[in-house]
Amino acid sequence: MLLSIGIKALNEQRRIANSIASALQVANKFSGEVILADCASTDQTVQIASSYPIRIVRMAAPEERSCGAGAQLAYQESKGQFFYLMDGDMVLNSDAAERFMEFLNKNPEYAGVGGRTKELVLTTHEFRIRAKSEEMRQCTSSIDVDRLDGGGLYRRAAIESVGYFADQNLKAFEEFELGARLLTNGWKLARLDVTAVEHFGHDVPSYSLLWTRFVSGYACGAGQVFRASIGKATFLRVVKNLAHIKYSLAVCSASLTSAFIAALYPWSGLAFVIAMLGSGIILLSFRRQSLRLGVFSLVAWILGSIAFLRGALWPRQDPFRVIQHEAIATKRTEDLKPMSGTCDR
Template identity: 45%
Template sequence: MKVTIGIKALNEAAHIEASVRSALAAVAPLGGRVVLADSGSRDATTDIARPLDVRVVQLADPGDASCGAGAQLAYQYAEGEYFCLIDGDMTLVPGFLEAGLAYLEVHPDVAGVGGEVIERNLSTLEFQIRAAAVRDEAHRREGLVDRLDGGGIYRMAAIRQVGYFSDRNLGSFEEFELAARLDAAGWKLARIDVPAIEHSGHSGSSYPLLLRRLTSGQLSGAGQVLRSALGRRQLPFVLTRLKHVRAAMTIWAWWCACVACGVFAPLALPALLLGPCAFLVWRRGSLRLGIFSFCQWNLVAVGIIAGLLRSRVPPDRPVPAVELSPQSKP
């Protein structure tokens, strides 16, 4: 078997059929399988997927649900030389799998390869900011990169060397954390100039979605990544490459300055409070985007503290699961 495509999902009934069918079409000419790793969906996600030629597995305890646990669950059922991970609201663009595998075949020092991620839902402020930021992010460009945000194809031998695919504790940044371990082990990552994934993304009101990311633990992911790196070889990579940690340190210092200013120089407090928000309005070129970005970064700073304090399960411990629909052998 050449490749397994893993799809991690939670309540993705609106998108899961398109995601699964795109994965099945991608593996058909290559020899491979598709695994749907469900984190305890309460909608029809698994009911839609089970009649398809896909292996459906689900967390035994929905309380274990996280982005990291879903990705690791998919990997636990992977077979073959390569593993491709996508989300349940993503579809694979025809041709990417072949192009990515061809790249890996001729670059044995590369552990994983990604392509262009196309954002299809720009209805929320978060995704508007994300789409604009993509243009300035070095890891989104063609060539060697330091991470594969948004899914990619990984060499199974490299994953086995670093112990596990995804830290099951993480609410986000699971591919960044994997990249940190791969870098520490001497592996490279690359992005090719090929359309790879179309991402539908979450819809709905921007601020309720932001609060849901905080309460679900997604905004604690950077803190968990930092905690997992303490005392390990990947710590310098995390400290220098994860901008959320650096931004949180700046915000924590600003909080302290606001408290001190309120005590010792209250007349200067309004300017200190409004300054960061005004800067973000200018940088985003929009009042709405600037105010949302200000709220988002403050909640990220809160989330990182929560991530640093959150209890952890050993990341290499298998994720308990039940199998809902075994895929037949080819």
């Protein structure tokens, strides 16, 4: 089989139909397959998906769900020479996928290739910041990157050379960690100037989403990546290229310095804390070009530094371990109506 498209999802009943339809449109061009890796959803995601001619594998242990586990489960069950990863709230651009296949066929030294992510829900501060970051990426002329955030097309031979697709222990940054392993082993990654997916992110209040990410462990991803790299050839690359680690270490250092000063000189310590917070808000507001986004970023950094320490101490399982799951029965292609393969955007 030439192409496998893996969709990882958790409670995506609102978006999963369009996501699957767009993936099927691409897979059918290459006689490929679509695999939904469901992380034990509690809504109608699986029921909706089961009406499509795809393979559905559902994680057996809900407590093991994570971004890394979902991605690895999809890859674990795939068969294609090339593997495309996307989320259940994304719509895949068919033309971009064809360009990616052409690129990898012409450039054997590249392990993977991706494109831009078009954020369509900008009601939260996080996704506004993501959209601005995506605009900044377009300003660079280099196609070589250190990760394929938002999914991309990977060469199976490259993945097999580094052992596994995604570290199932990771709550986040699983594609960054994969990129670190691939680049350390001599492969390259590319990002083309084309919209790969349209992303329908969360539309809940900004600080509610931030707190949810903290409580769920998603915010611990940077700490988990840091711990996973200790003693590995990827360590220096991870510390150098993952900004969240630098931010977390900076905040932790500032906090320890504040505590030390406060212990010796209480009022001076308080003044130091106020000065640090004020400086942080000014710098981040200037960078984000918004006071509101600056304050949000500072709060995110503080919570992120706490989560970093938590992630660095998070228990790990063997990343080579086979993820237990159950297969879900789906419709056969001949049972479907002609319209079921279309994508209503």
